[in-house]
Amino acid sequence: MSSPTVTSATQADLMYMPKGAFYSMTAKPEIQPVLPPQAPNGGTRHYNERQSIILMAAGSMVRSGMKFPLAARWACRIAE
Numbered sequence: 001m002s003s004p005t006v007t008s009a010t011q012a013d014l015m016y017m018p019k020g021a022f023y024s025m026t027a028k029p030e031i032q033p034v035l036p037p038q039a040p041n042g043g044t045r046h047y048n049e050r051q052s053i054i055l056m057a058a059g060s061m062v063r064s065g066m067k068f069p070l071a072a073r074w075a076c077r078i079a080e
């Protein structure tokens with residue numbers, strides 16, 4: 001049995017973030033180590049529970065005033 005996954009659009013909704021901002025955020029190189037690989041042919045990414053929580057942590061840091069590159073680096077360190 002595989003673990004449940006969350007799509008990019010659902011993840012953006014969980015983070016209370018506009019989808020455009022979410023896609024821009026996940027395209028940055030600083031957050032790439034914790035993301036699933038991009039889907040072929042422009043398909044949607046599917047995030048497992050760990051990836052979803054890490055993205056939510058980065059999003060929370062950004063909402064509290066931290067710049068995204070630093071928030072992404074911290075989220076990646078948390079993931080380690």
